[in-house]
Amino acid sequence: MATAHGSETAQQSGPRFRAEARRRIIDAAKQVFQEKGPEAPLEMVARRGGVGIATLYRRFATREDLLREVCLDVMRDVTHEAAEAVEQEPDAWSALTRVLHHCVTTHAAGTLPVVAGRFVQTDEVLRTRTEYVDALNGLLDRARAEGSLRAEVDHVDILLVLSLISRPLPGIEAELGQQLAHRYLRLLVQGLAAPESGREAGPRPDQQALDALWNGGDIGGATEDGERDANGPREGR
Numbered sequence: 001m002a003t004a005h006g007s008e009t010a011q012q013s014g015p016r017f018r019a020e021a022r023r024r025i026i027d028a029a030k031q032v033f034q035e036k037g038p039e040a041p042l043e044m045v046a047r048r049g050g051v052g053i054a055t056l057y058r059r060f061a062t063r064e065d066l067l068r069e070v071c072l073d074v075m076r077d078v079t080h081e082a083a084e085a086v087e088q089e090p091d092a093w094s095a096l097t098r099v100l101h102h103c104v105t106t107h108a109a110g111t112l113p114v115v116a117g118r119f120v121q122t123d124e125v126l127r128t129r130t131e132y133v134d135a136l137n138g139l140l141d142r143a144r145a146e147g148s149l150r151a152e153v154d155h156v157d158i159l160l161v162l163s164l165i166s167r168p169l170p171g172i173e174a175e176l177g178q179q180l181a182h183r184y185l186r187l188l189v190q191g192l193a194a195p196e197s198g199r200e201a202g203p204r205p206d207q208q209a210l211d212a213l214w215n216g217g218d219i220g221g222a223t224e225d226g227e228r229d230a231n232g233p234r235e236g237r
Helices: 004-012 015-036 042-049 053-059 063-088 092-105 108-115 123-145 155-166 174-192 207-214
Strands: none
Touching (some): 015 042, 015 053, 015 063, 015 108, 042 063, 063 092, 063 123, 092 108, 092 123, 092 174, 108 155, 123 155, 155 174
């Protein structure tokens, strides 16, 4: 006859419990890594996720495993949200702004630049990254085609500016930080809208800069035509 304790233990070792614990760990890791950086104590991740540190290590044997899975989870989630937004929203602009706010709400925008480049990039990571970038570019292409998005805005602009506005500020509670991030995103979205007339917003980063960030390097100075040295500003400038 199974005891109550034995039944509880079996329940906590079942597939549903394992999946829920994994989900809680990943969600907590997104928040903690965004707030404290990729070297944040994993005990903090476990506490935030409501699990024991042993449970965390059973699912992610190393910090690198957890960082990789967080990165994959963020990219898959945004890719899925982009596909749903295209299907469900009335126009490309609505789909784009929905995905941008989703990135802020789910901590995707602030987490990805922090964890990228901190682990070995497997074929799965590279494939998922391509799908993720393609999904963002698809949203931007549709918005440009309907005339709602500024012509010079690309996915690098989107990813970097989302990262900047999603960074938590010291001394601000998480809930207030989220409210402010969405407020500033709404203001930003107004600037992304295609103007009837006007000039470009000025120097902007390019794919080489994003690759440098992805690989754990620094972003150099932008130029008017978008060219840059990923290791820093060119001499003579």
